[in-house]
Amino acid sequence: MTEPSPKDFKPVDEWRDIYDFLDQVRLRPSMWVRSGSLLHLQSVLYGYSVACKIHGVPAVTDFDQPGPFSEWLCPRLGMRRSSLGWEVEIQRAAETAGVPPLDMFFNLLDEFRTERDDAVQDAAR
Structure with missing residues (x-):
């Protein structure tokens, strides 16, 4: 990965959704x-979801448990539905693969987003 440039960093008021935060x-x-820690990241994402619900703001809640990301992740990691949460399952898979959990999360997130974008484009045709 190349070093980020100052133009890559955006202030909070320029974020559109949870994906801009990520x-x-x-x-x-x-x-x-x-x-x-993926547990800390999941806590932030859950806090976002709760705050949006409290304030009646429509939000992308892909990372709720259960939610679209965890539903997609289970077959991707070759497992059944997990009650432990996506963060625990990615942590386990990362330890097995010998890679940093946050790196694995972002790789999986990229795959998830690509597949969803492709599905949306296919549905629009």
């Missing part, structure tokens, strides 16, 4: 996620 996390993970 793009910023990817650029500076240690700023947003303590020790690269």
Whole structure:
């Protein structure tokens, strides 16, 4: 990965959705996620979801449990539905593969988004 340039960093008021937040996390993970912990990242995402619900704001809740991301992830990792949460399952898979969990999360997130975008485009045809 190339070093991010200053134009890659966006202030909060320029974010449109949770994916813009995740793009910023990817650029500076240690700023947003303590020790690269997926549990901490999941907590932030859950807090976002709760805040949106409390304030009646429509939000992308792909990362709720259960939710679209975890539903997609189970077959992708070759497992049945997990009650432990996507963050635990990715942590386990990353340990088995010997890769940093946050790196695996972002790789899986890219796949998830690509497949969803492709499905939306196919449905529009």
